Amino acid sequence: MIEEKGVSSREGGQWSESxxxxxxxxxxxxxxxxxxxxxxxxxxxxxxxxxxxxxDGRLAEIDRFAGLDxxxxxxxxxxxxxxxxxxxxxxxxxxxxxAMRNAMLIGMSALAFSGDGDFGSPVNAGYGEGxxxxxxxxxxxxxxGTEEKISKEKLIExxxxxxxxVREISEKKWKSEPELDPRPRVEEIRREVEKYIxxxxxxxxxxxxxxxxxxxxxxxxxxxxxxVNAAKTDFMPFMPAxxxxxxxxxxxxxxxxxxxxxxxxxxxxxxxxxxxxxxxGITGKAKMILNDSYVPTGKKVIGYDLWSTERLxxxxxLDIEMxxxxxxxxxxxxxxxxxxxxxxxxxxxxxxxxxxxxxxxTGPEYFEKIFDGIAKNDMKExxxxxx
Amino acid sequence: xxxxxxxxxxxxxxxxxxxxxxxxFRREQDDLIDGYAKRLEEKxxxxxxxxxx
Numbered sequence: 001m002i003e004e005k006g007v008s009s010r011e012g013g014q015w016s017e018s019x020x021x022x023x024x025x026x027x028x029x030x031x032x033x034x035x036x037x038x039x040x041x042x043x044x045x046x047x048x049x050x051x052x053x054x055x056d057g058r059l060a061e062i063d064r065f066a067g068l069d070x071x072x073x074x075x076x077x078x079x080x081x082x083x084x085x086x087x088x089x090x091x092x093x094x095x096x097x098x099a100m101r102n103a104m105l106i107g108m109s110a111l112a113f114s115g116d117g118d119f120g121s122p123v124n125a126g127y128g129e130g131x132x133x134x135x136x137x138x139x140x141x142x143x144x145g146t147e148e149k150i151s152k153e154k155l156i157e158x159x160x161x162x163x164x165x166v167r168e169i170s171e172k173k174w175k176s177e178p179e180l181d182p183r184p185r186v187e188e189i190r191r192e193v194e195k196y197i198x199x200x201x202x203x204x205x206x207x208x209x210x211x212x213x214x215x216x217x218x219x220x221x222x223x224x225x226x227x228v229n230a231a232k233t234d235f236m237p238f239m240p241a242x243x244x245x246x247x248x249x250x251x252x253x254x255x256x257x258x259x260x261x262x263x264x265x266x267x268x269x270x271x272x273x274x275x276x277x278x279x280x281g282i283t284g285k286a287k288m289i290l291n292d293s294y295v296p297t298g299k300k301v302i303g304y305d306l307w308s309t310e311r312l313x314x315x316x317x318l319d320i321e322m323x324x325x326x327x328x329x330x331x332x333x334x335x336x337x338x339x340x341x342x343x344x345x346x347x348x349x350x351x352x353x354x355x356x357x358x359x360x361x362t363g364p365e366y367f368e369k370i371f372d373g374i375a376k377n378d379m380k381e382x383x384x385x386x387x
Numbered sequence: 388x389x390x391x392x393x394x395x396x397x398x399x400x401x402x403x404x405x406x407x408x409x410x411x412f413r414r415e416q417d418d419l420i421d422g423y424a425k426r427l428e429e430k431x432x433x434x435x436x437x438x439x440x
Contacts, residue, residue: 100401
């Protein structure tokens with residue numbers, strides 16, 4: 001009897017899980033996230049191999065103890081399409097493994113793109129052929145390597161390739177659980193940003209930025225609306241909302257697949273980046289004011305603090321939030337009273353992270369220039385000028 | 388700023404999800420092989436019955 005031999009039972013334990021170590025073992029105290037990921041990627045390869053080997057081993061044992069001649073065994077195998085079905089299961093498992101591996105790699109690269117990571121530039125952390133920094137994103141190899149800088153272009157190219165698998169997995173998930181699909185909400189946010197940029201008040205600001213050239217301002221406005229509409233969106237599983245980023249070169253908005261209020265704010269932030277294609281579409285005058293008005297706060301200065309696009313987006317978010325909080329309408333002249341209200345909201349914690357950062361990192365004397373007419377001040381609530 | 392342990396946590400989360408899904412693929416593979424073993428067993432029984440007749 002086949003059953004008595006213990007080979008047709010999945011509980012046989014002869015191969016099952018034999019090469020797998022508990023997941024907790026992956027957590028090596030003190031290891032860098034890059035090293036940790038390298039180990040996780042290697043484990044995934046081994047886990048998949050173990051599954052394939054277990055299956056092959058069981059099949060070989062079943063064939064051997066079937067008590068039938070080779071030809072009969074092969075006939076049954078063919079009748080049941082065992083090879084094709086097995087190959088289908090394994091190819092889906094392999095595809096899934098690659099997608100998860102890419103999700104890890106993309107997640108790490110995303111941190112490099114967004115500036116949220118604690119490394120300064122995208123690096124090849126040494127994952128051999130399968131790394132995002134390599135030519136072969138679907139490669140299987142994992143090898144030790146030394147850290148080296150790679151070009152942003154290469155990272156983008158490999159990122160796009162890796163996203164294909166992630167998209168496929170997400171599409172399947174959203175098909176079976178439509179309530180998890182973040183796309184309808186994100187499209188609403190895109191429309192809100194488009195509405196904001198299309199407003200006559202926004203055009204008025206642009207006219208000032210381009211020294212009164214109405215035609216030029218209209219052109220810039222149209223370009224920005226076009227950029228927001230053309231921006232491609234992608235959604236990363238396992239990425240926190242704050243990990244989102246914008247790739248100007250490809251006009252790609254990469255968001256977390258999480259649905260939350262913070263995710264909505266972040267999506268708005270990234271679409272505003274798309275409007276100007278990062279730094280590319282910001283007028284010279286705006287760049288100058290934004291750069292001049294930056295003041296370090298004593299906290300660690302992150303590279304993107306100094307980018308005009310980051311400053312502009314934070315300023316625009318502050319504009320939107322002031323209107324939503326009833327502090328100031330977009331087309332109203334900015335007054336000392338508005339600033340006092342703004343400070344109150346700041347201290348009450350009513351402003352988003354982006355808006356708070358703009359408040360913290362903008363020289364008080366520049367609020368006048370930026371928002372039309374506020375006198376000198378600082379961030380202290382007790383400042384006598386504004387108390 | 389995303390901290391190192393946050394990055395590590397996320398990698399662990401992805402790995403955990405991978406293991407979860409892999410066990411589903413494993414089950415699918417096991418079901419297929421179980422079905423095959425059962426079919427061979429039936430075939431063997433048929434042969435024995437034929438021989439006895």
